Amino acid sequence: MTSPRPTITAFKASPDRGQGLARDMRVRWALEEVGQPYDVRLVTFPEMKAPAHRALHPFGQIPTYEEGDLVLFESGGIVFHIADTHAGLLPDEPKARARAITWMFSALSTVEQSIVELQFVMFAERDKSWHGERQAMVHDRIRARLGELSDRLGDADWLDGDFSAADLMMASVLLRVRGVGLLGEYPNLAAYVARAEARPAYKRAFAAQLEVFHASQAQGA
Numbered sequence: 001m002t003s004p005r006p007t008i009t010a011f012k013a014s015p016d017r018g019q020g021l022a023r024d025m026r027v028r029w030a031l032e033e034v035g036q037p038y039d040v041r042l043v044t045f046p047e048m049k050a051p052a053h054r055a056l057h058p059f060g061q062i063p064t065y066e067e068g069d070l071v072l073f074e075s076g077g078i079v080f081h082i083a084d085t086h087a088g089l090l091p092d093e094p095k096a097r098a099r100a101i102t103w104m105f106s107a108l109s110t111v112e113q114s115i116v117e118l119q120f121v122m123f124a125e126r127d128k129s130w131h132g133e134r135q136a137m138v139h140d141r142i143r144a145r146l147g148e149l150s151d152r153l154g155d156a157d158w159l160d161g162d163f164s165a166a167d168l169m170m171a172s173v174l175l176r177v178r179g180v181g182l183l184g185e186y187p188n189l190a191a192y193v194a195r196a197e198a199r200p201a202y203k204r205a206f207a208a209q210l211e212v213f214h215a216s217q218a219q220g221a
Contacts, residue, residue: 005037006067008078009056010212012042018213019179020206023075024063026172028208030079030165032201034086042212076108076169083165090165103159103166111149112173114141142182146174150186157195171196 008031010024024040031038047053049060056064057073065072065081072078080101083089091097149170153159158167171193177183183190196202 004068007039009041009043009062009064012044013216018210026075027063027078028205030082032204034088099160100164100166104169107169107173111145115176146186150189
């Protein structure tokens with residue numbers, strides 16, 4: 001018996017302006033990696049806060065994931081479910097699998113935490129008198145994490161053996177600092193992200209998300 005075709009939600013008019021940074025990209029990428037077709041339901045910002053969407057995502061955000069009577073939210077949880085139920089994104093060997101899952105959590109908590117803080121500083125606090133000082137402090141915190149990650153990665157292609165969901169999540173997180181120049185300070189991390197972007201599954205996911213942005217621009221959304 002085949003599983004029902006999953007449906008994910010994504011921004012109808014993404015604030016990332018087609019850069020592939022919105023978190024539905026992680027889910028699209030994972031689905032592409034495992035060869036699972038999927039449908040997308042686009043939502044506006046008001047629709048995200050409406051009761052129908054909050055029934056799927058209590059915090060009124062994207063993405064959500066629906067597969068029959070299974071409803072999930074949070075990109076990390078969704079990607080883990082995809083990796084856990086399809087071959088190709090997590091190692092079969094138990095210890096290697098556990099390490100990959102650990103790296104997934106690390107990407108979302110240890111590494112992404114300061115990156116999200118930076119985005120808040122850049123857009124929500126830019127008119128504050130102390131904006132420059134606070135931004136510099138957050139930059140330093142991000143550099144500390146990137147330096148530690150760079151040391152651990154060294155000259156390896158991926159975090160722990162072959163490409164896995166751990167690399168999918170980590171590369172997705174690191175892409176969020178490339179635009180502010182921090183990623184370029186660590187050549188091995190920049191090369192790591194470039195390898196991830198070169199994967200055919202990533203390219204298909206990026207093209208699908210970019211198509212939505214172009215359509216919204218054409219409609220004047």
